[in-house]
Amino acid sequence: MNILNALNWRxxxxxxxGEPVSQELVDQIIEAAYLAxxxxxxxxxQIISISNKELREKIQPxxxxxxxxxxxxxxxxxxxxxxxTAERIDFIYDHMNAERGLPxxxxxxxxxxxxxxxxxxPEEAQAAHAAKQAYIAFGVALTTAAVLEVDATPMEGFVNxxxxxxxxxxxxxxxxxxxxxxxxxxTEGDWLQGMKKVRHPKEIFLTEIK
Numbered sequence: 001m002n003i004l005n006a007l008n009w010r011x012x013x014x015x016x017x018g019e020p021v022s023q024e025l026v027d028q029i030i031e032a033a034y035l036a037x038x039x040x041x042x043x044x045x046q047i048i049s050i051s052n053k054e055l056r057e058k059i060q061p062x063x064x065x066x067x068x069x070x071x072x073x074x075x076x077x078x079x080x081x082x083x084x085t086a087e088r089i090d091f092i093y094d095h096m097n098a099e100r101g102l103p104x105x106x107x108x109x110x111x112x113x114x115x116x117x118x119x120x121x122p123e124e125a126q127a128a129h130a131a132k133q134a135y136i137a138f139g140v141a142l143t144t145a146a147v148l149e150v151d152a153t154p155m156e157g158f159v160n161x162x163x164x165x166x167x168x169x170x171x172x173x174x175x176x177x178x179x180x181x182x183x184x185x186x187t188e189g190d191w192l193q194g195m196k197k198v199r200h201p202k203e204i205f206l207t208e209i210k
Contacts, residue, residue: 016183072183
């Protein structure tokens with residue numbers, strides 16, 4: 001599907017029909033998020049893909065009872081680093097250099113700059129920056145789902161601390177940032193289905209400087 005047609009087709013699906021999304025399509029959506037750009041290539045987040053029905057039933061009350069959690073097929077939790085550390089920065093650049101056949105010295109100066117920049121930020125600012133990177137990948141995943149004609153609901157409406165505890169994210173130094181449910185839209189019972197897609201008037205949204 002043409003990407004603009006896909007973005008017009010998609011909407012924040014409010015009711016899923018319970019039919020599973022094929023793992024092949026889910027894998028493509030996750031791979032797109034995996035390939036998304038992040039600041040300095042640090043990729044400071046992980047994705048937790050949840051298809052287990054019992055676990056999704058436990059997540060539903062944490063997400064204020066939203067039915068898509070259980071009526072959908074998969075829940076993707078984008079969990080970002082709670083803070084940057086020297087070890088985390090070293091790991092990704094050691095891995096990057098090894099994959100590219102480069103000596104560690106090739107990026108030593110840049111890695112030092114990254115550490116000097118990020119590690120001196122307040123931890124709240126570090127967490128906010130990492131979450132922004134997760135949102136980049138989240139947007140790529142949402143767009144890819146639309147191109148593949150997989151319905152999706154972006155969700156910020158959940159109790160982050162409770163989801164973090166349920167999934168054991170704190171022990172991994174992670175915080176839930178945003179959730180994406182994947183499924184197939186129901187033919188009835190979704191108040192938003194079929195409504196005109198509305199955005200800001202273009203003259204407000206866009207400023208052109210020529």
